[in-house]
Amino acid sequence: MAMQSIPSFGSPRVQVKTLLSMILASTKTAMQEYENAGFSIPAPDSPEAHPSDFASNLVDLQKSIIILEGACCKLVQTLAPPVHMLRNHLMTPAEQPCLWVAVESKIPDILTQSPNGMHVNEIAKIAPKFLEPQKLSHIIHFLASRGYFREVSYNVFANNHLSLTLLSSNPLLSLLYISMKIFSKGFGSLPDALTDLDYGNSKDPDKAPFIFAVHDNFTGGDFFDWLQQHPIDKEHFAAGMVGLNNVSTPGLHCGVWNELPEGASICDVGSGVGGFSICLARAHPSFKVTLVDRREVIDQAERFWRSEYPQAVQDQRAAFVSGDFLKDIPGGHDVYFARHIIHDWPDSKAIVILGNIRRAMRLDSRLFIEEHILPHSNNAKDTRTTDLTEETFLTGSRRLYHLDMLMLSMMNAKERAIHEFDDLGSKVGLKIIKRWDLLETSLLEYAIVSV
Numbered sequence: 001m002a003m004q005s006i007p008s009f010g011s012p013r014v015q016v017k018t019l020l021s022m023i024l025a026s027t028k029t030a031m032q033e034y035e036n037a038g039f040s041i042p043a044p045d046s047p048e049a050h051p052s053d054f055a056s057n058l059v060d061l062q063k064s065i066i067i068l069e070g071a072c073c074k075l076v077q078t079l080a081p082p083v084h085m086l087r088n089h090l091m092t093p094a095e096q097p098c099l100w101v102a103v104e105s106k107i108p109d110i111l112t113q114s115p116n117g118m119h120v121n122e123i124a125k126i127a128p129k130f131l132e133p134q135k136l137s138h139i140i141h142f143l144a145s146r147g148y149f150r151e152v153s154y155n156v157f158a159n160n161h162l163s164l165t166l167l168s169s170n171p172l173l174s175l176l177y178i179s180m181k182i183f184s185k186g187f188g189s190l191p192d193a194l195t196d197l198d199y200g201n202s203k204d205p206d207k208a209p210f211i212f213a214v215h216d217n218f219t220g221g222d223f224f225d226w227l228q229q230h231p232i233d234k235e236h237f238a239a240g241m242v243g244l245n246n247v248s249t250p251g252l253h254c255g256v257w258n259e260l261p262e263g264a265s266i267c268d269v270g271s272g273v274g275g276f277s278i279c280l281a282r283a284h285p286s287f288k289v290t291l292v293d294r295r296e297v298i299d300q301a302e303r304f305w306r307s308e309y310p311q312a313v314q315d316q317r318a319a320f321v322s323g324d325f326l327k328d329i330p331g332g333h334d335v336y337f338a339r340h341i342i343h344d345w346p347d348s349k350a351i352v353i354l355g356n357i358r359r360a361m362r363l364d365s366r367l368f369i370e371e372h373i374l375p376h377s378n379n380a381k382d383t384r385t386t387d388l389t390e391e392t393f394l395t396g397s398r399r400l401y402h403l404d405m406l407m408l409s410m411m412n413a414k415e416r417a418i419h420e421f422d423d424l425g426s427k428v429g430l431k432i433i434k435r436w437d438l439l440e441t442s443l444l445e446y447a448i449v450s451v
């Protein structure tokens with residue numbers, strides 16, 4: 001897509017025109033991408049999934065959607081009175097709980113039996129948990145106003161394209177659960193935790209805002225320690241990570257994995273249950289994958305692989321090592337890979353993890369870190385642009401800053417800009433030698449610079 005840019009100081013009229021042309025261009029690109037991939041444009045009211053829903057390689061489509069979304073928001077923000085925007089933000093707390101009521105009561109699953117719609121009284125009768133029909137009507141009306149479900153006639157609802165994402169088979173819903181039940185505790189305590197003398201000044205994960213919220217009922221430690229003491233939450237966290245992998249596979253499609261020799265051994269540091277490495281092992285059956293995580297998670301990982309990919313376990317192409325990456329990481333692998341690990345930790349601990357990986361590496365080992373990268377820069381000439389460019393909308397994606405806040409509130413950690421990843425590496429004799437753009441994340445390759 002051609003890049004458009006105007007100075008941020010252009011007149012509002014010019015800005016509006018630029019935004020409109022971005023909206024037009026990105027809409028055309030999105031439509032073209034569907035056509036190029038052989039798909040029709042999805043119908044929002046359709047009660048059936050669209051074949052593109054499961055296509056993870058439509059990167060240009062995803063890019064055009066990010067630009068379209070950013071430009072639409074900016075346009076509304078430009079033209080709307082500011083209190084309009086503020087009032088919109090005041091409404092967000094109801095969204096996740098209402099979505100979760102729909103999921104837990106299996107409303108989308110129930111509606112698949114009735115594509116032309118079902119009365120709310122009937123839905124309430126079939127729902128697995130007690131739901132008072134009038135209250136349920138409030139919930140579904142609210143969700144329909146947000147684009148989930150279609151109201152066919154008064155109080156008669158049908159699934160639509162968006163509500164299909166709430167089917168109980170979608171593992172990503174575990175992220176909705178942890179977001180609503182767990183992450184909300186961290187966010188909710190931010191104002192008090194940030195101004196608390198003890199917690200506010202600390203960069204220790206054991207003193208993160210989330211721990212401030214739960215400390216009365218917690219024996220101490222960081223969020224991952226807390227998770228181990230809460231089995232249902234732990235299961236949801238693992239499932240959510242797997243679900244996330246299903247919607248963010250460009251990392252797998254990036255050419256680097258094809259460069260590796262047959263039989264390469266890959267150490268997935270902080271693997272979780274192996275949402276990424278199970279896809280990697282399937283795509284490259286000669287690779288040997290070693291998963292490293294906390295003991296309880298590694299037990300969970302082994303169960304997950306035995307159920308999802310037993311052949312790999314039987315052929316000893318997957319090994320499960322319990323350990324603490326803040327202490328030690330198994331040595332001698334061809335490749336070290338860590339996805340969404342460094343962002344979980346403040347600098348002092350991130351340096352320890354990278355240092356341990358560095359010590360585990362052979363001189364010819366390769367190291368790949370997959371993370372979100374903030375668009376800040378420490379180069380004065382290269383500071384984040386305030387121009388209205390497509391690049392601005394891509395890198396300034398709101399999800400990035402949401403994650404940054406999430407890391408702060410859960411672990412006193414953060415998302416980082418590229419120079420911060422450079423700085424971390426330089427502390428332990430590593431240097432970034434290549435960056436692959438994976439749309440929302442980047443894959444950074446580090447090499448050893450000092451022995």
Ligand SMILES: C[S@@+](CC[C@H](N)C(=O)[O-])C[C@H]1O[C@@H](n2cnc3c(N)ncnc32)[C@H](O)[C@@H]1O
Nearest residue numbers: 224241270271272293294297323324325339340
């Ligand atoms: C955000 S998850 C990322 C999981 C996986 N890399 C992925 O992308 O799906 C962070 C992982 O780090 C693990 N972890 C946290 N502290 C750890 C420690 N001290 N040693 C080993 N693993 C740890 C957690 O159990 C969790 O599985």
